[in-house]
Each structure stands twice: as structure tokens, then as C-alpha cells.
Amino acid sequence: MSIVLTESTKVIVQGITGKQGSFHTEQMLQYGTRIVAGVSPGHGGETISEVPVCNTVKEAVEGFGGEVSVLFVPAPFVKDAAIEAIHNGIKLLVLLTEHVPIKDTIALIAYAKQKGTTIVGPNTFGLATSGLSKIGIAPNRYFVPGPVGVISRSGTLSYEIVGALAAEGIGTSSVVGLGGDRIVGLDFIDVIKDLEQDPSTKLIVMIGEIGGSAEEKAATYIKQHVKKPVVAYLAGKSAPPGKTMGHAGAIVERGKGTFEGKVKALEQAGVSVATVTFEVPSIVALRLQNETGM
């Protein structure tokens, strides 16, 4: 399933009766997201912000047509809730929770692959198609429609950059948080494919960080397949090796996933890499003007 949402995308919220679940349900509804049902075992029949609550995903899918699900569920229960969603035919599943055991993440991603479900996260802020629908916990205000597609491994850093772009009058098409864990469902490359196809997107911003090889793989793909301009910012240049920098995935291990290696790969693929965050809007503006005439 494409990560580009529409205003008719039918969303369900698992864990809707919890503090985070109910708060963000309200936030998402305010943004315009079409939340058709919530799930919370034992709370069937209640409502949260007028959204009906079901005991099972089965009921939310069969009774209310849920296609996409977002989980506000504590880490020990994520595996069960995620597999429940996948098993019941959810095609796009957003896992916000941090600290999910890595074995559970592996198991649920393997099952998702079997069933053709796209997993966003774990440990992500979610995703948004600006002006149409937002799934997750990103603040509403910065996501104004525009030509820039954003893919990021970090939440607040995305808000920072999306906010800075918005301040310069540059809006966003879709913004996708890959998640900060070592193992997440999506690579940059998976979203780049969607954004390259998406007519609303004229330029792609990648917000990466040290650790893993998602940026390097993306660079190879961009070089061969991507026509739209790409701008990147990478966090963690000054991080010491072997230390986990907040995100479980932000760690340079055995000399792999270094800042320098990623910058080199991206630059060789024609990606403009900003050295510091505040350079991003001006580089984006320049490339938009030069390459798309905007």
C-alpha cells in the first residue's frame, strides 16, 4: 500500500481508550483524518471523540471498514496488537511505540511481509499527507500542503525541518517517519518509490542519521531511478562510535553506518546534503526553483 494517504483513507486506532490514544485521536480528527473506529479490548460500545470503540480489530474492519491502523499500545503488547491488525487485513500499520523488543519487531515484520502489509515504525511519529490526513503524533500545525515530500528517521527533527520549510512558505506533500529503532518496517527506498510516483511531490527531503545502511541503499536507488531532486540532512556527525544516541538505531557499530559514509554515498547520487539543519530550507528553495521552476 502506498504511504500517500487521502482524505478518504479509513483509519482505526488500536489502544484508543488510553491517555495517548484518546488525546491523539482528537488531534488526528482535528487535522481531518477519517478515523472510523477504535479498538480497546473490554471497552467495546464506548466512544472516544464520537469514534465507536470495538473489542477487536476484526469488528473494526468488518463493521467500520478500517484499512489503516495506528497503535497506541504499550511495548509488551505491540506484537499481539500488530499481528491482530495484519491478520485482519489491515494494509498499512503505524507503530508509534518505542522499546518494542527486537524479537517482536522481527516477528511482526516477517508476518506483515507474508500478508503484504506495510509497517511504519516502530518508534515513529507516524505519517501525514499534508492537508488531507495525518496518522500518529506529529503536531498538526506545521503540515501545510506543498511540493516537498519528507522521509525521516526522527520525529522532532522532522517537525523542526518541516516547520522551517513552512516558515519559508514551502509546504509538504507527504511526510513519513520511518522510526528510530534498529529494525523498522520501511527503508528510505520504499518511501522514495512512492514519492517519485506521487504527482504532488516535486522534491524529496531525507532526514537521516547515523547507524544502519538505509541511507546508503537509498543513495544507490536514487542514482539509478529517481528523477526528482533530493535534499538530505543527516544527524549524528559528532556522535561518538558505539554509543546509542537516543534512538536504538542511531549507533555506529563495527565501523558501519558512519556519518561520512552516508554523506559520501548520497553526494555521489546527486543528493544535496545539508551540513546543519538551518541550511535545509535554502537548499530546497534553490533546487525547487532551478529544477522544477517553482
Next chain:
Amino acid sequence: MSIVLTESTKVIVQGITGKQGSFHTEQMLQYGTRIVAGVSPGHGGETISEVPVCNTVKEAVEGFGGEVSVLFVPAPFVKDAAIEAIHNGIKLLVLLTEHVPIKDTIALIAYAKQKGTTIVGPNTFGLATSGLSKIGIAPNRYFVPGPVGVISRSGTLSYEIVGALAAEGIGTSSVVGLGGDRIVGLDFIDVIKDLEQDPSTKLIVMIGEIGGSAEEKAATYIKQHVKKPVVAYLAGKSAPPGKTMGHAGAIVERGKGTFEGKVKALEQAGVSVATVTFEVPSIVALRLQNETGM
């Protein structure tokens, strides 16, 4: 993968160095089957009837191009050997072994489904496309080319009926043994689809038995989708309920899988059901003549 073999289908034999494996490798080669390699851990480098032996399926596939595999492996080792074949890209896997624990069969069939591998058996005599290739333990002599496709849950009963047809000058196109276990990889329906498409097949013979619902499902499918004439013989009319008649799968349980139910379903679908074995050749000859002009 279609169960219709060609003379170029590349076959590997797992368990080739055992008594059964080596004997039937020779028989298959004599029939014309293209056996490219055998597998027997610890026997790599040996040869059986000039067929090279490998330690792993990986080697047999990568080094010799194996596409189809047949297992001569004792029941406790079938799961491992079968998953080895599936994991290494084998697209059609023939499991001859009887007494495979049902949990193992369930696990390997689930994995095969994930990977798109077709499982024939367990507890089957195998399959043959007459005159071209034979995989398994059926006697060579009765499989002479002709217009009749045969699908069967029983080995010797197939030889009996194929032999009787051959004695009347009616040859076979492809003959497939589904296997006598309660859980097997193929239903009648799966093979009927292939035979309906197969230009060499003009008429289909189903050899069923009591137990399960494969014949009933096939009847529903035949009624809707099959243009070629179908003749059936079902064993077990006189078997008492609740008793396993040799085949683990040949048991009437909780009133399900009865002889009468199957006959009724098939006759409603326009299938000619022979009451006793010796009626089969004359019914086949008649329907071939009337409906295909042969």
C-alpha cells in the same frame, strides 16, 4: 508450478543413497526422467546410477539446476528435508513418505504456501506425465501416453485402473497421486485446473476414497469450470465409519466424508461415477468417443 512435467524438467532426489532412493532413481532414469542430482548429507561427491550426489539441496539447485525434488527420507526427517527444498527454491516437491507427523505436514505445507511451492503428498506414489517423466515409485510399465488425465488418492488403485485402461488401449496424459494422508498438499481441484488446461488431456479420471471433502469440493468446481468429461471411482463404500482404512485420510469422521455424500456431489456435477473398478475403462471409452470423438 503445473504438475504437468516435461522431459526437460530437472529433478533432484533427496535421500538418493538409501535403499529406496537408489532403486527408484534407477527406475525413474529408465523411464526417462531427467534426474540432475541427488542429495544425501555426508555423501557429497558419490554417484548413484551416474547421478552426482550433493550434501545439500543448495548445491543441487545452484550446481545442477534442480527445479523439482522427490524425497526418499524417513518420516522423522521429512520436515527438515522438505523445508530445505522449499527454502532453496524448489517449486514442486514430491513427498512419498508415509507416517509423517501431522504437525510436521502442517508446518511444511504452510511454509510451501508462503514460498509458492507445490507439495505433492505426503504418502503418495508420485506423479508422471506419460512417456516424458515420472517422479516417485509408480511402476513404469503402465504409463503409456494417451488422452486420460488421472488424479488419485491411492497408489496401487491407480496402477490397477491405469493398467486396465492401458489394457483397453487407452493411455494416460498425466497421472498424479495426491497422497493418502489426512493432510496433503494438493486437492483434486488443484490438479483438475492443470488438466483442464493441458492440451494432451481429453478426459479426467478421479480416483477418490472416503474421508475428507476433497471430492465434494472438486464436484463444485467441476460443475462451474470444467468442460472436459470427468469419470470417478471412489473406494471405501463398504468401510465401517470411524475406522482408518489403511490410509490415514480414509476415515469417515463425525458423519463427514461418506461415500454416499461424495457420489451424490459428483453425479450432480455431471461426473460419471463407476460403482466398481472394472467399470472404469468402459465408461471412459464411451465418454471419450461421445464427447471428444476419440
Next chain:
Amino acid sequence: MKLHEYMGKDLFQRYGIPIPKGQVAFTPEQAAETTARLGDVVIKSQILSGKRGKAGGIRFTKDPVEAARITDELIGSDLRGFIVQAVLVEEKLAIEKEYYLAVTIDRENRCPVILASASGGMDIEEVDPSLIVTYLVDPTIGLMPFMVREISEALALPSELQKQFQDLLQKLFALFSELDAELVEINPLVQSGAELIAADAKITIDEDALYRQKDLPSVEERSAAEASAKDLGLAFVDLEGDIGVMANGAGITMATLDLIDYYGGAAANFLDAGGGAGEEATTKALELVLERKPNAILINIFGGITRCDDVARAIASVKRKKSIEVPLVVRLVGTNQEEGWDILSEVGIQPFSAMHEAAKSAVELAARERGSV
């Protein structure tokens, strides 16, 4: 392999599934002792069949002397064709409601299936299918908590029982899976006060997996002939008729039985000597058939891997060693057919080529034999 109720309950206990207080008794004294300890009890005959109640195999008492008397009466008695060897003496439960719960195998979908119903206590075949929750378990992930929630929901289980049910079903599924069961059934699963308790236990273990389930008790439900056939690697089933049958392959053996039936006869047994039986196996198989003292014997061999000469030699040697007094009809075709026929003609047997002719002849000869006795 079916397990007795008390064995099943031992396994339930091992897996933490609640069962009534109780104790198996092999003697009246043991039953009296347990009754003295528990008070109001139910005494249940341990046989491998359901419907024990209607057959008088389930009794109630609170008196130890009475318990001893009942046990003495039950043990050794014949219930529905089974001889009672033991009884299970258990506390009588206060029953609020009876559920049905089972895990078994779904042939069509090739996976485990959970069957649950709020209409417990009777044979599941007699329950309206619309009242049975049927839940297929994806074998690649096993039983997960959400599945149990979906089942609870479909059952409309009272919310105060859901946690217990969740726990119980997870354990039951673990037992099913780890012990290579084909069936685990709790009928009824009783709600007693606020508790769910397994009031019965029916467990069948996959015979093909017994080699890796060494810790299980062993139960023999076969007849002596069936058991010795099993030891020889042959599939044998005792039947009601008088024509002894031996053939090679399960399908052809069934077809042979059907032909006998078609011609108005009845088989004394089902015996599949296997697809590749040699001389020795054939000899032993034949001896098994002879032990049933049939009025005729029909041997039906379609030789493929099985060689006709091997079979013929076995028949000839048995015929020479033991004087076979009943008519012996042989159908023998396939590999080495001529040598086989030559060997048989030496012992005075004229084989058939067509199996239906052989079957017809066997039915006629058996009828004649019956008439002459």
C-alpha cells in the same frame, strides 16, 4: 492413540488447566478412600468412548461404601463394547453453565482449528453448527492472545470469565501443539461459581508422532490381531464378515472390500500388506488372515514394486506348512507374473487376472463353505 480421561486430566494438570479434585481408582478400596476424602462424588468409567452416561457408566454418590460397590460393579463390566479397567472418582461440581472447547485439525484448511460453543455438555455433532465458533489457527504464528479475544467475543463469553478463558485456551493449545495431539476436547468445560473447570478430557495423540512423545502413557485400543499387524508394519482392521482379505495398497484393499460387498459377500478384515511387500511380510500377513478363521480367503495383488513371485512363494509356503482348509482365491498380476503363476500352480492354485472375477469367486466359495459347516 486415544488417552483415557484420567490420563488426559493428568496432562491438563501438567499444563495448568483447572480440573476437578479427584483420583483414578483401579479397586473399590481406592474409590472408597477418595469418596471419603471428597464427599459428594461422581464415579466415571474409564473407557475410550463417549456417551458413557447413557450406558450407565457414570454414577453419583457420597457414601464410600456405596462408591466401593459401584466401582466393583463397573470395573470389569462391558460398556459399549469396552471393558472398564478403572474409574475416575471426582468431586461433584456445582454447574452454572456448560461450554464446549476443543482443538483439532482442519483437513481442508491444513491447520489447527479451535471449536468452541456455549452449548456444551452434549455431543458436538448434535449442536447446531451456527452455535459453534470455528476458528482456524494460522500455523505460521500459532495461537495469539488476540485470537482468543476474537473467540471470546464470538462466544459472547461473560467478561468476568474472559481472562480465565484466555489463559485456559492458551494452555490447551500449547498442550495440543507440544504433545502432537490430533484432538484435545473439553466437554463440558464447566463454569462452577466464578471458575472454569475442565469436567472431561478427551485427548488423541498422532500415532505417527509417538516416537517423539516418549513421556506419554501408552494405551492399546487395537484388537490383538490389529496390534500384531501394526508391529509388522501392516494396516489391519477387524471387520464383521467371513472372507479374509489381503491386498497391497490401502486403495486397492478398500476396492477389494467394495467388490466383495458388490457381489453380496462380507469381508472379515481389511489388510493392506503394503505397496512393496516381500516374501516374509506376505507370509506373516497371510498367517494373520488365517487366524481370523474365515470361510474363504481372497488375495489381491497388483504387482508393481511388489513382485508376483515373492507373493506366490509366500502363499505356497504357508499353504505347505499349515493345511489351509478354506478356499484360497488369488488374483495376481504385474511384475514377474508368469513365475508367480507357475509357483502357485504347483500348490494347486489357479490365479485370476481380473480382480472382480477373483472377488466374485471368493464370495461364491465362502457362501458354499458357510453352507457346508
Next chain:
Amino acid sequence: MKLHEYMGKDLFQRYGIPIPKGQVAFTPEQAAETTARLGDVVIKSQILSGKRGKAGGIRFTKDPVEAARITDELIGSDLRGFIVQAVLVEEKLAIEKEYYLAVTIDRENRCPVILASASGGMDIEEVDPSLIVTYLVDPTIGLMPFMVREISEALALPSELQKQFQDLLQKLFALFSELDAELVEINPLVQSGAELIAADAKITIDEDALYRQKDLPSVEERSAAEASAKDLGLAFVDLEGDIGVMANGAGITMATLDLIDYYGGAAANFLDAGGGAGEEATTKALELVLERKPNAILINIFGGITRCDDVARAIASVKRKKSIEVPLVVRLVGTNQEEGWDILSEVGIQPFSAMHEAAKSAVELAARERGSV
């Protein structure tokens, strides 16, 4: 969570993986006793780092007195930045060959991966990748015997070791999987005579799974500040510089560090106060930063869920309670920004809007502070 070698070997033993005879020693007496029992021994410092040998942390002796002396010397000493708390005294193995064997997690393929090499005994990073067998394990089926055969084959393992290797790797994988490990490494896996023995054990457990791994020993490798941050649910890393940092979100915190670096400064710590930190959490986070005694503090909040007024109140209250003597630079934008700025202005702080300006200011102020000390 990294485990000490001796703890890892205890787990190996629990899983039936062969280890050398030996005993952990916390005192010289214990080491002497084990040496007296085993004869030729190796004494290995127990620290959470490799390359102990080069640092003098691994010694050989056969004399109990000498063993006590060595142990006395090692315990309490600083090896590569770690204080030795214990030594492992083990029989010295006769080594025919050294292999490398590990199970860890493959990020890119999202599955467990087995790494094996016939070039064991050195750091795996130093081994030519072409000499390392890398085997991805499909998580839907786990490690099956055929996979181990494929690995043996790729390793060109002598056939007499294959059965042992099969057994050992199955057990190692079970340990990895059942104990929620991120890494289990045996380096070297020693062939001693005809036996494979795990001469070392390196195990890392997934911190996020510790809640369900209650039976494991607990090892604390964090600094006191890192540990107390963890208790508060904050991500904290000690660094070498002098600018205390607090931000909300891992990515923005890293970016803040990078900006400090860009302007020529150096951060004293990484502190991610979380995406939705309230007043209390922010207060505690700030106190943690203060404890590091930095030359300046940079707080970078991009409020989304985090409310600027909450953060401002926390800063103000800390500033009121403790006299913060170092410059405090705050960047504060987002939800309830104006209220936040008002609160801060009351305690004399003029916040920034742009994070790079705040970072630049913090670097300059820290430099001035350093100069003034």
C-alpha cells in the same frame, strides 16, 4: 545489556554448550583454590570489553600461589577504562584450531543472522569478509538442521566435527532466541582434541526485553548519570565536552550536538528529554545536566506535544531553587510559545527562536566561561 563472560558461560552450560572447566573468582583465595583443582589455568579479567589480552588482562599459571597473586593484581585494576571486579579461572585448553561463531541481528534483512568463520580468535572486524560465512535465518521457521548443514558446508568443517557443530549451533540459536539476545558470540570456538568448546562467551541482551527475562543476572555498565536518566525514562549519554545539552527527541538532540560541534564547541552530554516531556520530567532532566557541571547549558525545545509553558516553568523553578551559575541558553518554539517566553523573561532568560543561533550563543558563552575559570 552486556553480560560478563562468566555469566555467558553459565548460560552456555544451562543450554548444554560445552565450556572449559573453571570457576569465577572474586578473591585471590577462590582463584588459588580453582587453580589447585585444575592445574594449568588461564586467568581472565571479567570486563565488558574485548582485547583484554593485549591490555594484560589474561594470564597463565599452574601455581595456586601465583594465581592468587595475579588475581589480587587484576581485581580492582583498570583495564581499558573498566575496573576489574572478578576473574574467571579456567583450565588451559589444548587448541587444535580456532573458529568464530555468532548469532546477531541483521538490520537490513530484519532477521537473525549467523556469522561463522574458520578464522577464529581475532576480532571479527579484522577477518577478511570472504572468510566469514553469513547466514540469514528466516524468522518464520527459525534455525533448522539443514541450515546448519549448509553452514558446515560453507565453512568446510571437518566431517567429524559436523554433528557436534550442528548440536552446538542449534543450542546457541535457542539461547539467542529464548533469552531475547541481540548478540551471542563465541570467539574462539576451540577445537580441542576431537571436541568443540566455547572458550569465550559474549552475550548482549535486548534491553527492551529485560522485563520478560527475569532470570538473567543484571549488569550495570552505565555511568551513575546514565543510570538515573534511564530510571527517569530519559536517554542520556555522557560525552567529553563542556556544554550541557537538553533537547526533546533523539534526532533533534543529535542535531543540537552537531550544531555545537559546527560552531567549535563540544557537548558534555546527550540528553533526549522525550517528545512529550512535561514540567516534572523537564525539571529532573535539567538537574541531571547541572550535575555534570558544564560551562554552559543549551536547552533546545521544539514544542509539538511538548508545551513551551511547561518547559519554561521547569526551567524557571530550577533556576529559582538552585542558583544556576553557568550561562543558560534556551531555544523555545512551538505550542504555547508566548506563555513560555513570558515565564522565562521573569527569571531573566531571553529565549531564541532559531536553534542555530542558540547553539552559537552557547558555544560562545561556554568559551567565555572556560576563559574566566
